Amino acid sequence: MAAPNTLPNDLWQMDHDHALHPWTNFGPFEKQGSLVIARGEGCYLWDQGGQRYLDAVGGMWCTNIGLGRKEMAQAIADQAETLAFANYFVDMTNGPAARLAAKLAELAPGDLNRVFFTTGGSTAVDTAVRMVSYYHHARGNPEKTGIVARENSYHGSTYLTQSVGKRNGDRVEEFRYKEDGIWHLTCPNPYRRPAHMTEAQFCDDLVAEFEALIARVGADRIGGFIAEPIQASGGIIIPPEGYLRRMWQVCQRHDILFIADEVVTAFGRIGHWFASLSEFGVQPDIITSAKGLTSGYLPLGAMIFSDRIWDVMAEGGQRWFTSGLTYSGHPVSCAAALKNIEIIEREGLLAHAASVGSYFEDRMAPLADLPLVGNVRGKKLMLCVESVADKHTKALLPDEANESKRISDVAEGMGLLVRPIGHLNVMSPPLILTEPQVDFIAETLEKAIRRVTDDLVREGFRLG
Known part of the structure; x- marks a missing residue:
């Protein structure tokens, strides 16, 4: 996320100047800093600018009952x-x-x-x-x-x-x-x-x-x-x-x-x-x-x-x-x-997770047909999409393509948070997830993957 126009004492600047985050990637952090999250409710987060995101990462695999419970x-x-x-x-x-x-x-x-x-x-x-x-x-x-x-x-x-x-x-x-x-x-x-x-x-x-x-x-x-x-x-x-x-x-x-x-x-x-x-x-x-x-x-x-x-x-x-x-x-x-x-x-959240998790699997499965996607896998409310350069050989793109981070960045711009790990985009949403929210994840992630695919092709990356 691009650095906002901030004063030195604003949260973004404080974090940029003083914080060492887990798994800090120093180059991007020095240039871009962090996305400052202000509040959360249910499956959603809001940043300090007021933009809302559906958190398909579930914090860090952990916000099972959702945020903001009084x-x-x-x-x-x-x-x-x-x-x-x-x-x-x-x-x-x-x-x-x-x-x-x-x-x-x-x-x-x-x-x-x-x-x-x-x-x-x-x-x-x-x-x-x-x-x-x-x-x-x-x-x-x-x-x-x-x-x-x-x-x-x-x-x-x-x-x-x-x-x-x-x-x-x-x-x-x-x-x-x-x-x-x-x-x-x-x-x-x-x-x-x-x-x-x-x-x-x-x-x-x-x-x-x-x-x-x-x-x-x-x-x-x-x-x-x-x-x-x-x-x-x-x-x-x-x-x-x-x-x-x-x-x-x-x-x-x-x-x-x-x-x-x-x-x-x-x-x-x-x-x-x-x-x-x-x-x-x-x-x-x-x-x-x-x-x-x-x-x-x-x-x-x-x-x-x-x-x-x-x-x-x-x-x-x-x-x-x-x-x-x-x-x-x-x-x-x-x-x-x-x-x-x-x-x-x-609230019967174990049964709900099993039910909505099956729907999540079904809605994500068609992403495997996209040219950039080699595999969609997982169970219930832990799924990932693996990107490849060639669907037949399963060869990966070179690291400089950075496709998973680019996909997550595009999805973030559309109000969806997914987690890039290597050549994967990983999801572990709260157990309270609803079927309409699953639809939003699947549709938004598909748009993000298609957009990044087009950008990679224009930049000369070969996709088999």
């Missing part, structure tokens, strides 16, 4: 007045944290009855990965600490979680990453599978790769496998049919903990409280969550784990779990989560 604001205010903060370490708790832990145990699948509260998704995953080592050490297997993840995965931005994740574009030479004890398997992207393979053969190959890694490294050195049920920031990757369950079965055979990273997929994104068991038939040992837990109203994450893990760690009563955060179990954040879950239950 009962959420009231619940937060009431709790802040009653108890704004309380120490949650060692042997102290508070009402909202205790009630939320019990509620999450009720909603989570199987025996996942224990909860560790964090400040967000990164810290939930960070704790889960370290708990793998703690659990196996407590069982007398101190070398069983390794973690297996996938290529093009995203699991957070702490030192440890960014090392475990390996999304294209996240690894930069200016940072260092942990490499020992972390292994990455092939991304289970059916669209990018080898041309000679069926999807079923691709799935067989992926599972065999995991088995081969275990044989090479040794099951006594691998403690955990981590997977997003649907890889979100890595490109809305829905794995081949049966893949996740088969990978879970491999974990079961080799005593490897299965961590389901549901920071995005939990709390309704694809129509379930949690996707692992309900959608993919997998009973994880640990689930990590955040985002939709409070619908973005306040920061909060939760690592939910099994009674079996608790029993092993607690055996003998002599160990300390020396990990925690000042804001773990924050009473105001937990009160927000409880009210958020109450709204999702009362």
